[in-house]
Amino acid sequence: MTKRQKVLVLYLKFPSLEAEVISWATFDGTGQKLHMTGDSDEPPYPTGLDALLDGWRLFQSSQAIPEYPGEEFRTSYLKHEFFFEKIEEGDF
Amino acid sequence: MVQLLSTEQMAEFANSGCLFFDGLIDNETNKEFLNDIGHTDIENVDNMQKYFQNIKASSSIPRIPAGTPLKNAYPHKSPLEKIFQNEVVAGAINSLVGSEAVVDHQFLHLTFPTKYFKKTNQRQMSQVNHQDSTIDPRITFDIQLFYFPTDVSKEMGGTRYHPGTHLRIVNEMGIAKYQNIKGQKKIVCKAGTIGIFHNGLWHGAGVNFSDEIRYMFKVRLQPTEKQELLWDPEKKYKPLPNKALYWTDENQEKTVNDILMKSYPWQEADTNRLDKINTIKFWRMLTGNKNLDIDYWLTRIENELY
Numbered sequence: 001m002t003k004r005q006k007v008l009v010l011y012l013k014f015p016s017l018e019a020e021v022i023s024w025a026t027f028d029g030t031g032q033k034l035h036m037t038g039d040s041d042e043p044p045y046p047t048g049l050d051a052l053l054d055g056w057r058l059f060q061s062s063q064a065i066p067e068y069p070g071e072e073f074r075t076s077y078l079k080h081e082f083f084f085e086k087i088e089e090g091d092f
Numbered sequence: 093m094v095q096l097l098s099t100e101q102m103a104e105f106a107n108s109g110c111l112f113f114d115g116l117i118d119n120e121t122n123k124e125f126l127n128d129i130g131h132t133d134i135e136n137v138d139n140m141q142k143y144f145q146n147i148k149a150s151s152s153i154p155r156i157p158a159g160t161p162l163k164n165a166y167p168h169k170s171p172l173e174k175i176f177q178n179e180v181v182a183g184a185i186n187s188l189v190g191s192e193a194v195v196d197h198q199f200l201h202l203t204f205p206t207k208y209f210k211k212t213n214q215r216q217m218s219q220v221n222h223q224d225s226t227i228d229p230r231i232t233f234d235i236q237l238f239y240f241p242t243d244v245s246k247e248m249g250g251t252r253y254h255p256g257t258h259l260r261i262v263n264e265m266g267i268a269k270y271q272n273i274k275g276q277k278k279i280v281c282k283a284g285t286i287g288i289f290h291n292g293l294w295h296g297a298g299v300n301f302s303d304e305i306r307y308m309f310k311v312r313l314q315p316t317e318k319q320e321l322l323w324d325p326e327k328k329y330k331p332l333p334n335k336a337l338y339w340t341d342e343n344q345e346k347t348v349n350d351i352l353m354k355s356y357p358w359q360e361a362d363t364n365r366l367d368k369i370n371t372i373k374f375w376r377m378l379t380g381n382k383n384l385d386i387d388y389w390l391t392r393i394e395n396e397l398y
Contacts, residue, residue: 040272
């Protein structure tokens, strides 16, 4: 038996796990499923909290960084990023 | 006589970053384009690279030095010249980047079905989300014109795009980690469809799960003049007066400002407001009206008394 990591990245509508999922990515280290860009139009969970309730463990979230002076209105990357993992055991 | 865009279409472009003209180019020109590139029955195509190289070698699509005026870019009577002379296509180009636009680059994108990847033992993956072509903080914008010479079914993996992302300043594939974005669209269209993207619109090619090759011809055009009221040479556009906010009547008539202020499901609660502010700034540029506002977003923060 070996262990493999599955990673779920959720981008939320505001910086709290109760917020709605607006973007998502999944990377499956077990090799059971190959995820790729554009492969699903519906998010895997409605909110970040729902991912926790399904057993995903949060291991990183984006910090609140004040807008750079003079650039307060510049918009760029999605802001509220949360990384989750699940460790799966099996014969991969 | 070219057909310039309407104010509503310009507002749609300013808000979403894209416009579509479904099945615009006639079937005869589509066939002419396909014949010119040597399109053939899929059974006759056994090698992806060889097929592509043959198209490059034999089609009438010219090598165009970057910066060449669009009006001199394509051979006389070629299918591409006909497409760019179409009154709707020419009108949209003139409205967005002017009548003296130049070609940045062009490319014929081919997306092959699964069997070619299996044969060569390659992993068939979609193209990641990206923004063309590097960090671009200009107010001036380029357009990318897409031409689909065949029908594009859902299985063919037509271009994926994210309406409303065009004013977000990112660094090309820096957005590749967003596998899926709420509200993402995938182009499914009739032969002869033309799409026009603001150069900042986030997009990527899908996987072709059909049995046919998908073709998409793309040209990036750059303006050489200010993009101010190009669609409205008689300067008929007038900004609308302020309206009541939040505490409003239920049945207000929809206006061009409602098109401009449309929100998208992928926008964050906080940054969505900045997206609106940036759309208003973009509309100020397009209309040449530096004091214009919508829903008080800019007046509120420009009221600096100290």
